[in-house]
Amino acid sequence: MAGYRELFDASIEDARTFWAQAARAVTWIRAPHTVLDDTNPPFYRWFPDGEMNTCANALDRHVAGRQDAGQERSDSGNQRERSDSGEQWGGRGEQTALIYDSPLAGTMRTYTYRQLLDETSRFAGVLRGLGVGRGDRVVIYMPMVPEAVIAMLASARLGAVHSVVFGGFAAHELAARIDDARPAVVVSASCGIEPTRVIDYKTMIDNALDLAEHTTPACVILQRDQAPCELKAGRDVSWTDAMADAHPVDPVPVAATDPLYVLYTSGTTGKPKGIVRDNGGHAVALLWTMRHIYDIEPGDVYWAASDVGWVVGHSYIVYGPLLLGATTVLYEGKPVGTPDAGAFWRVVAEHGVKALFSAPTAMRAIKKEDPDAAHLARYDLSTLQYLFQAGERLDPGTYHWASEKLGIPVIDHWWQTETGWSIAAAPMGVEPMSVKPGSATVPMPGYDVHVLRPDGTECDAGEEGSICIKLPLPPGALPTLWGDDERYVASYLSAFPGYYLSGDGGYLDEDGYLFVMGRTDDVINVAGHRLSTGAIEAVLATHPAVAECAVIGVADAIKGQVPRGFVVLKSGASADGLVDELIAAVRDNIGAVANLKRVDVVSALPKTRSGKILRKTMRGIADGRDEPVPSTIEDVDVLEALTPILQS
Structure with missing residues (x-):
């Protein structure tokens, strides 16, 4: 190779x-x-x-049997042209395709490829019976259950366009997505399960449909034992009842450029942006990444510890592993508290996971609860070869902790909802590249990455600027926004003509390694000096008492902006003298120009459900703005507890 x-x-x-x-x-x-x-x-x-x-x-x-693997038929049954991939597909009907592991529901079950195909083709029959056809939209609002995966695949089977909304989103946010996607059917469940509560999905679905201008004629509801719900006559259909009478349907041919799904991400105008993913480019890109980036082969067990409501869940819980013929893990639980900080290691050991993909916040949560990694000794992790991290920057402290405790390559890689797969990574299936702590390693094939100054000129090695990608983007990246080409151009392509604006800032070093320091709005201007809050966070995170941290820039009458730090301590760590030590470390590593004078020790940081710290929200509150609570927040109580500190 x-x-x-x-x-x-x-x-x-x-x-x-x-x-x-x-x-x-x-x-x-x-x-x-x-x-x-x-x-x-x-x-x-x-x-x-x-x-x-x-x-x-x-x-x-x-x-399919190996002799006819790779051959698809149109609805009329006529054999159609195919490419000779040289790949020996087929013969995996009895291999495990999906492992559902739910400590929250106390359930574990597996699906072979044959069983998953049967369930999917029959649910496609349910959707077809409700009027769903090629190009129609299906909104999926579900917890982490196999039926969510089946609903996604069944939509794709019909050539329909699915839009998964993270289960538990507030009714008005769900209504906004329903009005934009205009679905023929909504698929949901009676409830979701959290460690401390059961979330009533059905009431939120009903409220969202009342708020939405678009009328959705049918809802398919999965009843869960934890909180069954009443169905609305004439609109709601029981998943179980519908599947009992369902007939399987064959896959519908679609153009490679037809949309596979729309995934909404927050927009600066308040209206969510519908990221479009096409069928052909998406399949090509994900198949390439599974082997070349993650070093996964058919039959390997791969676990992305994310949620199907996020892009990671789309790319690497559902489509990537299944396109390749690997076994994927669907986990309904948390890194800690279900039941303890050894939860991830149990899943790896019990299912023989080869590669684990999680957000850095999950590792920080485990590190906070179990800084000495005592739980690791309880499990045999001999199958685990890689830990991949993405979602936000992997700070060097967490990188070193995970590397030392696990004794395997820990790979930070950087990508976005818009791109659907890694812009930068260490391609472990190509060659074992050395990793630099704090770096997402190197740009992946297809991503012509440039770091640009505001005037469009190229930054020197080590000089921070806007990370941009020269067009065209590779297969799998967004071709546009749902129903809004103008917004696509204005949001991503207008700042630097001929380039995609990532919205992240950072630099390329002399070896071509990419360092992503955070969103460009996380660059602060302290008395005329532009500083990255990510660089300050990297210093704070190296302190042995700090489990995780955040730095924001707040308004200052004299200097324009000054940084404020917030740290969460590791379990059992002392705060005595900590603030002075952190301030001194920033002064020693970045310089007095950073002007960090205040660091607050807090019990937790407010995050989205995907693990990103809500720095923009924190900054708005600190600056005295009436900042709305984001729909993606994981625990509103954490933000409420932090608000008086931010305002002080």
Whole structure:
């Protein structure tokens, strides 16, 4: 196999040849002859004349006998053209496809590829019976249960477009997404389960549908034993009852450029942005990443400890592992408290996980509760070869802790909802690259990364600027926003013409390693000096008593802005003398210009459900603004407890 540098250079110098080769891993109904349509920039399209079905690639081809693996049929039953990928698909019908592990529900069950195909094809029949067809939308508002995965795959099987909304989102946020997506069907459950409570989903669904202007004719509701609900006559359908009478349907051929899903992310205007993911480019990119970035082969066990409501759940709980023929873990639990800080290690040991993907906040939570990693000794982690981290910056302190305790490569990699897969990583399936603490390592093939100054000129090595990607983006990245091409251009492509603006700031060092320091609005201006709050956080996080931290810039009448630090202590750590030590460390490592004079020790930091610290919200409260509570917040009580400190 070619090394990283050869692969990267080939992807930039001849993108068409590179991605045409990668596309051979997809089972096409009609193989694409055109790899990239660049006739209408900045709206680039990959594999525009290809035809396939994502669900068939994730399920059917693994169940098929090897002699006919890779062959799909149209609804009329006529054999269609396919590409010869050289891949021996098929023969995996009895292999485990999905492991559902729920300490919250006290349930564990597995699905073979054949069982998952049966459930999915029959639920596709349910959706078809409710009027869902190619191009229609299906909103999925569910907890971490196998039925959520089945609903996603069933939508894809019909050529419908699914939009998963994180279970537990407030009614008005769900209503906004319903009005934008205009679904034919909503799929939900009676409740979700948290360590300390049961969340009533059905009431939120009912309230959202009352608030929404769009009328949704049907809702499919999964009844859970923890909190069954009443169904509304004439609209609500029981999942169990519908499946009892369902007939399986075949996969529907779709264009590679047809949308597979819409995933909403927060917008600066308050209106959520619908990130569009296409079918063909998405499948090509994810198949490439599973082998080349994560070093996963068919039959390996892969666990992304995320949620299907987030992009990580889409890419690496559902589609990536199943497209490859791996076994994926669906975990309904927490890193701590279900029941203890050894929860992740139990899952790895019991299911033989090869690669674990989590957010740094999960590792920080485990480190806080179990700083000496005593729970590790209870489990056999011999199968675990990699720990991948993404979601927000992996601070060097947590990197060193995880590396030391696990004794395996710990890889920080950086990507976004918009890109769908890694912009920068260490491609472990290509070559074992050395890792630099604090760096997301190197740009991945297809991502021509540049760090730019405000005037558009290139930053020098080590100089911080706006991280941008030269167009076109590679397959799998967003081609546009749902129903709003103008907003797509204005949000991402207008600041630096010819480039995608990531919204993150950072720098490339002399070795080409990328350091992502945080959102560009997390760069503060202290008396004319531009400083990254991420750089200050990196210093605070190195203190042995600190479990996690956040730094925000607050308004100052004299200096314009000054930093304020917030730290959470490790279990059993003392705060005596800590603040003075932290302030001195920042002065020694960054300089007096940082002007850090206040650090508060707090019990917890407010976060989104995906683990990102709500720095923007904290900054707004500290500056005296009436800051709305984000819909994505994990625990509003944490923010409420912190508010008086921020305002002081």
